[in-house]
Amino acid sequence: MAKERANIYTIAKEAGVSPATVSRVLTNNARVSKEKREKVQSVIQKYGYTPNALAQGLSNSKTRSIGLMIADIYSPFYSAVATECEKAADKAGYLLLMLTSLGDPELEKKQLMKLYEQQVDAIIVVGGVIDRIAVDEEYVEQLNHILESTPIIATNRPVGVRNCKIHLDEGGSMDLAMDYLFSLGHEKIAIIGGRKDAKSTLEKRMRYRTMIRQRGIVYREDYVFDSIDYSNDSGYNCTKELLKNPDRPTAIVAINDFTAAGVLRAIHDEGLRVPQDISVVAFDNTYLSGALTPALTSVGANYTEFAKHLVELAALLGRDMHLYFGIAVCVVLEDCREAVVGVVQRTAESQRAADIVLAGGSEFFHLLHIF
Numbered sequence: 001m002a003k004e005r006a007n008i009y010t011i012a013k014e015a016g017v018s019p020a021t022v023s024r025v026l027t028n029n030a031r032v033s034k035e036k037r038e039k040v041q042s043v044i045q046k047y048g049y050t051p052n053a054l055a056q057g058l059s060n061s062k063t064r065s066i067g068l069m070i071a072d073i074y075s076p077f078y079s080a081v082a083t084e085c086e087k088a089a090d091k092a093g094y095l096l097l098m099l100t101s102l103g104d105p106e107l108e109k110k111q112l113m114k115l116y117e118q119q120v121d122a123i124i125v126v127g128g129v130i131d132r133i134a135v136d137e138e139y140v141e142q143l144n145h146i147l148e149s150t151p152i153i154a155t156n157r158p159v160g161v162r163n164c165k166i167h168l169d170e171g172g173s174m175d176l177a178m179d180y181l182f183s184l185g186h187e188k189i190a191i192i193g194g195r196k197d198a199k200s201t202l203e204k205r206m207r208y209r210t211m212i213r214q215r216g217i218v219y220r221e222d223y224v225f226d227s228i229d230y231s232n233d234s235g236y237n238c239t240k241e242l243l244k245n246p247d248r249p250t251a252i253v254a255i256n257d258f259t260a261a262g263v264l265r266a267i268h269d270e271g272l273r274v275p276q277d278i279s280v281v282a283f284d285n286t287y288l289s290g291a292l293t294p295a296l297t298s299v300g301a302n303y304t305e306f307a308k309h310l311v312e313l314a315a316l317l318g319r320d321m322h323l324y325f326g327i328a329v330c331v332v333l334e335d336c337r338e339a340v341v342g343v344v345q346r347t348a349e350s351q352r353a354a355d356i357v358l359a360g361g362s363e364f365f366h367l368l369h370i371f
Contacts, residue, residue, distance in 0.1 A: 006047040008117075009110055015039040018138045019113050020145035065095040066314045067115030069108065071127030073100040075230065076257055076286035081126050084307030092315050094121075103229065105129045109142055116146050121318030124310050125154035125163075131198050132158075151317035153310055156199050164317065166309055170203035173299045177253055177281045178211045180297070184279060186251040187215070190223035192238045192263060193230060193255030201255060204283075208253065223249055230255060235262025243270050254282040257289050260296055 008026075012019045017036050024032045025040040032040075043049075068085055070078045082098055089096035097120060101108030108128050115123050123146065129139055135158045143161045146152060152163040181189055191208050194201030205224070212219050222245060227234035235254055239262065242249070254260035260282035267274055274280050274294055282289065285300020 006049040008113060011040065011043045011047070011049060015043045018141055019109065020138075020142040023113070023116075023145060062121050062318065063095075063119055064093060065097055065118070065120045066311065066318065067118065067120040067123040068096055068098040069112055069115065069123060069125040069128065070098060070100045071108075071131070072103050072230075073098075074102070076288045077284045078127060080284075080286050080301075080303045081307060084303040085124065085311055087304075088307045088311035092311055094311070094315060096311075101128050103128075105139075109139060112142065112146065116150060120150065122151040122153060122314035124314050125152060126310075127155060127200075130154045130158060130163075131156045131200055133197050133199050133202060134159075151314065153314050153317070164313060166306075166313065167200075168301050168306065170200050171207040173283055174204045174207035174253075175211070176299050177283070178208065181251045181253070181279060181281060182211075182215065184251075186279060187217050188223070188247070188249040189251045189253060190225070190242055190249040191253045191255070192225045192242065193227045193235055193259035195229070196226050204255065227255075227259070230259055232258055232262040232265070235259035236266045237262070239263045239266035240269075243267070243272075249278070251279040251281070254280060257282050257284045257286045257292075257296060257298055260298070261288060261292055264292055264294075264296070 008019050008022050012022045015022070015036075017040060021032060021036055022040050025037050025044075066089055068082065070082050072078055073082065078100075086096050086098070097115060097118060099111040099115060101111055105128075112123070112125070129135055130143075140158060140160045143152060143158070143163060147161070147163060153166060154163050155165070155167045157163055157165040178189070189208075189212070191205065194204070196202065196205070208224075209219055223242070225238040225242060227238055235258070238259075239252065242252070243266065252263055254263045260280060263280055263282075264274060267278055267280070272278055280296065282296055282298045283300075285298035289296040289298040289300075
């Protein structure tokens with residue numbers, strides 16, 4: 001390892017510790033065992049590593065910057081969230097520093113440390129590893145290390161991490177999609193896409209199963225398809241496999257618009273028509289839903305309001321970290337979503353968001369109504 005190439009990650013790897021532990025050693029944090037501290041210091045000395053501004057102890061003055069960690073900027077959903085966060089941050093007088101992990105868990109850990117080293121006032125994390133049902137110990141340690149000085153607002157709260165949580169109501173979104181399909185007379189409804197280890201996907205799946213059974217319909221495992229990601233190709237491949245079923249479903253719920261694009265393509269390749277032969281409903285209602293042929297029925301989020309809450313909470317806690325330790329914030333944007341719209345074309349009849357439930361007992365939160 002050349003001297004000029006040594007960094008917090010390569011030092012951590014050689015010392016057999018996490019990047020967060022290296023950061024603690026650099027900042028003389030007491031929460032490091034003597035053994036680990038000596039290992040890290042030995043590697044630092046070996047390569048003559050000179051720590052950056054973080055380790056040199058920058059002042060505690062606020063930078064009026066907010067870090068945004070996005071899981072995959074290629075996704076229409078994350079692009080929409082990032083765009084609205086940029087607008088909200090600019091309106092609030094903050095600089096938004098955005099990084100993406102492109103779906104790579106190891107890259108996400110590195111990107112989070114980069115934001116931390118930039119000494120942003122707070123970090124927003126949307127999707128990615130933090131959305132997993134179970135996260136590894138190193139990731140938990142990293143988040144808790146960052147939380148010692150920098151607030152984190154995320155779409156999930158892993159076990160053992162006390163970050164603030166703001167998330168969309170995934171179960172409520174599934175309610176809208178399923179009720180719409182039931183209103184059309186569908187009972188044989190399949191669901192396609194999503195990682196089963198992602199909390200947002202799990203919440204949708206659980207609600208799907210509940211609603212099927214509440215209708216007295218037999219739940220069928222052969223109508224449920226996992227995918228390795230949320231892509232167009234995954235939607236296509238899963239749908240091709242689904243349509244081999246001799247007892248073909250009459251409707252498909254796709255986990256997002258991107259996956260639904262592949263679903264529509266597979267249906268077309270099989271010589272079937274939407275909605276005449278099979279109905280399709282998706283989630284996110286991004287620009288993609290209106291660009292597809294036929295236009296896609298999609299349950300969408302109010303991205304402007306979602307981003308507003310993310311940025312406002314980040315700015316609030318970034319200004320005064322003491323507030324962070326006094327509250328356990330869990331904000332559920334229950335109806336920060338729009339009702340499904342027509343199968344063939346989207347109409348102006350979509351019902352807008354209703355209540356946003358802000359739970360957590362903080363004096364800074366209250367019940368809002370969006371019209």
